[in-house]
Amino acid sequence: MNISIGNDHAGPDxxxxxxxxxxxxxHQVTNHGTDVLDSVDYPDFAHPVAQDIAAGNSQLGIVICGSAQGVSxxxxxxxxxxxxxxxxxxxAQLAREHNDANIICIPARFTSIPQAVAMVKTFIDTQFEGGRHSRRVDKIKCS
Incomplete structure (x- = not known):
């Protein structure tokens, strides 16, 4: 599977x-993240991941910042x-099963690295359930 990843200065490790x-x-990984701890702007690393998903170049994405709120x-x-x-x-499992999430947003300041890896494993191993959840996911769209 092709997976895109992006991170700011909270997430190189x-x-x-x-x-x-x-x-x-x-898995094949497209890396859009920084490798340094110097302060950077999270949108610069989150936008390319979202663009990869929207264009169909990657099936899933991972974005990491301190709280995960900004990248989300x-x-x-x-x-x-x-x-x-x-x-x-x-x-992570419910986000995939019920919401058909295709990007996991990880809060580096509130999770450990082993937790983050375990969440990613769960996220990529879990499939969307469809059914009643499809109707709800369809209602997310603005158009």
């Missing part, structure tokens, strides 16, 4: 661990993108 996990499990607000501006702030494996 998280990204490194997640990319290693993804590559070890056979950024990616959710795009049609066909449903970014979900996740802080546990259970939330």
């Amino acid at each position: 998280y990204k490194k661990a997640i990319v290693s996990f993804l590559q070890d499990t056979g 607000m950024t990616v959710n501006k795009y049609e066909k993108v449903r970014g979900a702030v996740c802080w546990s494996k259970e939330i």
